[in-house]
Amino acid sequence: MFFEKIFSFGGGKPAVTPYDKSREKPGIRVGCCTGEKMAGFKSLDTGKFREVMLIQSEKDLQEFLRRYAVEARDVDQDVLEF
Numbered sequence: 001m002f003f004e005k006i007f008s009f010g011g012g013k014p015a016v017t018p019y020d021k022s023r024e025k026p027g028i029r030v031g032c033c034t035g036e037k038m039a040g041f042k043s044l045d046t047g048k049f050r051e052v053m054l055i056q057s058e059k060d061l062q063e064f065l066r067r068y069a070v071e072a073r074d075v076d077q078d079v080l081e082f
Contacts, residue, residue, distance in 0.1 A: 016069045026068065027076040028055060039064040042076070049078075 019026075024041035029049055031037075037055035042048070052068075055061050065072060 017067055019068055024050070025076060026070045026074055027078060028061075029078055039075075 019041055023044055025044060027040065027042045027049065029038045029040070029051070038049075038051045039053050039055050039061070040049055040051040043050070053060065053064055055064065064070070065075075
């Protein structure tokens with residue numbers, strides 16, 4: 001059973017990954033020069049952005065929303081130089 005949890009070959013989508021809603025806000029950083037998008041979470045305490053995945057398509061964005069149980073209306077978008 002342990003082996004199957006670690007190495008689930010084609011066994012469906014992974015479960016929802018929790019994040020601390022009291023300390024982090026979901027967001028997308030967009031590079032001003034390249035337009036590259038990174039999804040992640042911004043700390044409400046420090047303002048630091050924790051990147052979790054690259055967004056290259058609408059499918060990637062939907063996966064981010066599903067994986068972290070985030071509503072699209074709750075996602076902030078920031079244009080940053082990086």
